[in-house]
Amino acid sequence: MATAPGTSLQMSSSDLIKRKPLDYGGFGEVYLCYHVTLGHVALKTVYTGPLRSEDSKRSLLEEGNIMASLNHERVVKLLGVIMEDSDCSLVMELLPRGNLLVVLKKVNVPMSVKGRIILEILDGMVYLTERSIVHKDIKPENILVDNDF
Incomplete structure (x- = not known):
């Protein structure tokens, strides 16, 4: 569900109901939430503290617009x-x-499936690279698993 060009990415926290924490790390926290029109979503807190400037807001929205323009089954949708x-x-x-x-710790994954996982990660990375986007933090904790696993 990519955002159409010209459509605002800005949302209100009042449209979300936090259900439970899902993960945490150096970036902040991730919560399972319910959005009034989108249903269940993940809310990733990326900064806490007063917004520094209009430039900071504009920069985050520009980055958000780039992320929202991505449309690939191996890239999480903003x-x-x-x-x-x-x-x-x-x-x-x-x-x-x-x-x-988390999945690899819970499940004994056969080598053939590990190979498929690697190929799917590479598929997403190639998509990003073709768009001159560099993911600077590839690690198992940052690779999300869908229900097809």
Whole structure:
């Protein structure tokens, strides 16, 4: 569900109901949320504290527009951005199986499936590279797993 050109990515936190925390790390926290029109989504908090300037807002929205323009089955979809006082968050599609590290710890994955996982990761990376986008933090914790795993 990519955002159409010219459509605002800005969302309001009042449109979301936080259900439970899903993950945390150096970036902040990720929550399972319910959005009034989109249903279940992931809310990734990317910055807490007062917004520094209009340039900061503009920069986050520009980055959000780039992310929202991406449309590939191996790239998580950005649905919106929340920028309110001390809250800067990304509203993203929910991939309920979690990250690859958690899945690999729970399941004994055959070598053939590991090969498929690598190819699917490369497929997404090639898509990004063709658009001059560099993912600077590839690791199992940052690779989300869909229900087809």
